[in-house]
Amino acid sequence: MRSHALTKIVIVGGGSAGWIAAAPLARMLCRPGQPDHCEVTLVESAEIGTVGVGEATLPTIQFYNQLLGIDEADFVRQTQASYKLGIEFRDWGRLGHRFFHGFGGFGPGIHNRPLWAYWLRLREQDPTLPDYEEWSTATMMARGLRFMPPRRGEASPASAFDYAYHFDAALYGGYLRDYALRHGAQRVEGTIVRVETSEQNGFVTAVHLRDGRRIEGDFFIDCSGFRALLIDGAMHSPYEDWSHWLPCDRALAVPCARTEPMTPFTSSTARGAGWQWRIPLQHRTGNGLVYCSAHLDDEAANELLLANLDGPALAEPRPQRFVTGRRKRAWVRNVVAIGLSSGFLEPLESTSIQLIMDGVSRLTALLPDRDVAPALADEFNRQMAYRYESVRDFIILHYKLSERSDSEFWRQCAAMRIPDGLAHQIQLFRDTGRVAILEPEGFGESSWVSLLLGLGVVPLRLDPYVDLVDPRVVRRHLHGVHDAIKRTVQAMPTHSEFLARMSGGG
Numbered sequence: 001m002r003s004h005a006l007t008k009i010v011i012v013g014g015g016s017a018g019w020i021a022a023a024p025l026a027r028m029l030c031r032p033g034q035p036d037h038c039e040v041t042l043v044e045s046a047e048i049g050t051v052g053v054g055e056a057t058l059p060t061i062q063f064y065n066q067l068l069g070i071d072e073a074d075f076v077r078q079t080q081a082s083y084k085l086g087i088e089f090r091d092w093g094r095l096g097h098r099f100f101h102g103f104g105g106f107g108p109g110i111h112n113r114p115l116w117a118y119w120l121r122l123r124e125q126d127p128t129l130p131d132y133e134e135w136s137t138a139t140m141m142a143r144g145l146r147f148m149p150p151r152r153g154e155a156s157p158a159s160a161f162d163y164a165y166h167f168d169a170a171l172y173g174g175y176l177r178d179y180a181l182r183h184g185a186q187r188v189e190g191t192i193v194r195v196e197t198s199e200q201n202g203f204v205t206a207v208h209l210r211d212g213r214r215i216e217g218d219f220f221i222d223c224s225g226f227r228a229l230l231i232d233g234a235m236h237s238p239y240e241d242w243s244h245w246l247p248c249d250r251a252l253a254v255p256c257a258r259t260e261p262m263t264p265f266t267s268s269t270a271r272g273a274g275w276q277w278r279i280p281l282q283h284r285t286g287n288g289l290v291y292c293s294a295h296l297d298d299e300a301a302n303e304l305l306l307a308n309l310d311g312p313a314l315a316e317p318r319p320q321r322f323v324t325g326r327r328k329r330a331w332v333r334n335v336v337a338i339g340l341s342s343g344f345l346e347p348l349e350s351t352s353i354q355l356i357m358d359g360v361s362r363l364t365a366l367l368p369d370r371d372v373a374p375a376l377a378d379e380f381n382r383q384m385a386y387r388y389e390s391v392r393d394f395i396i397l398h399y400k401l402s403e404r405s406d407s408e409f410w411r412q413c414a415a416m417r418i419p420d421g422l423a424h425q426i427q428l429f430r431d432t433g434r435v436a437i438l439e440p441e442g443f444g445e446s447s448w449v450s451l452l453l454g455l456g457v458v459p460l461r462l463d464p465y466v467d468l469v470d471p472r473v474v475r476r477h478l479h480g481v482h483d484a485i486k487r488t489v490q491a492m493p494t495h496s497e498f499l500a501r502m503s504g505g506g
Helices: 015-029 061-067 072-078 115-125 137-143 169-182 298-306 352-365 374-400 408-415 420-432 445-454 464-468 471-490 495-502
Strands: 008-012 039-044 082-084 086-090 098-102 164-166 186-189 192-197 204-209 214-216 219-222 239-241 250-256 266-271 274-280 285-291 318-321 325-327 335-337
Touching: 008 015, 008 214, 015 039, 015 061, 015 169, 015 352, 061 164, 061 352, 072 169, 072 495, 082 495, 086 137, 098 137, 098 445, 115 445, 115 464, 115 471, 137 471, 169 186, 250 298, 274 298, 285 298, 325 374, 335 352, 352 374, 374 408, 374 420, 374 445, 420 445
Parallel strands: 008 039, 008 219, 039 186, 086 266, 219 335
Antiparallel strands: 082 164, 086 098, 192 204, 204 214, 239 325, 250 285, 250 318, 266 274, 274 285
16 A cells, blocks of 8 residues: 555745645655655745745634644744734725724624624614724724733633734745754755656656756645746646736835834725735834736836835835736646645735645645545645635625725726625625625634625624514623723733743843
């Protein structure tokens, strides 16, 4: 049985994607001297830069770090990380309006119905009721610039939230590189000039470097970014273009000097032809502009970004062109694409790194032997297609529901036809106050509610069960939860204080 096990996996490309893939594979498979040992070799070239625009993450990154046994304090120090409780959206629904997508729910409900539904009921009767976001622990922590980890297993506001990180993507890639090398992975420096394939079955058998070296393998992971050296260049997997739904096709990224206060959240500000991000790190602030070149030229985009920084720019903005979409098949024969080589969705909800980790997680679960059964590739492709489409629809939601009409870009977004599944989700919430979750592993109910309510979708009707509870009971419950969240947040340290503690400064 062991004779068909993989003996050598080759990862083409470094950066975040390559080392995110290499670290768990090295931990699981590199067993020198053992019969089941498999070499994990990563080939990268210093001549080829990495995109590195994704510095914000989702809470699920904690599971990846825990799987590797990474110490959080060491990780925070080494990657200059800060904590993230969610995303603040400015000018998205309409100019001058802001809302927050916090990580976690809106407090305990009543009779298995969500608290936000009872808030909607009371708000109809009492317009002075505080905003629904005040029942989100993560949102109130963000407003108060507070942070401490949730108390897992405790039924209180102190456990009713989650968190992710902001970090320097280059430092994170280096951190995982060191981890992978310690666990037996090998790194080869060189530029690939030719991909060798088998005439018998079309499998990739080796990559050839400019200096004449030949790196052979049983299985290849394409982390070569937008070049898609293997999945496109050798396997010719077609690309599915989604720019008719997500028309932004360019980005600029630039760091600036860190400024206070140290916010525990990502900021996203809508502009006339796209949006701008702000990501606070310990040593600097990451900034970028995602825009549609049909409505904003590159020079104007550069000026717009630099004019809206918190501090002095530390470099010239780095441009990037892209087409939103995905490979129709991310796994073909003995090649699987991970990261930008498999698809690109703009970083509006910080999904770039998470999609890499999703791909790696599914690959490790479906890891083949040297025969590479086609059914494994089919299952991987099915799962990843569903994952990409789910994220795609969540991002489209931000554009479609905007009430802005101050530019042709926003008028175009409001008028566009959207995927049928997303149209159903919006209509169901608008008509009945119910949330349809089409992908259980994707964004949950509280995330959809944050976006739908934040963008101004108020249900015409609510779940009839919500009306069955005595209004006095509902009011007492809402006020009790609200007060408990307020007291809990006030007792927390500030984000800066907690970071100083984690980084050894206090």
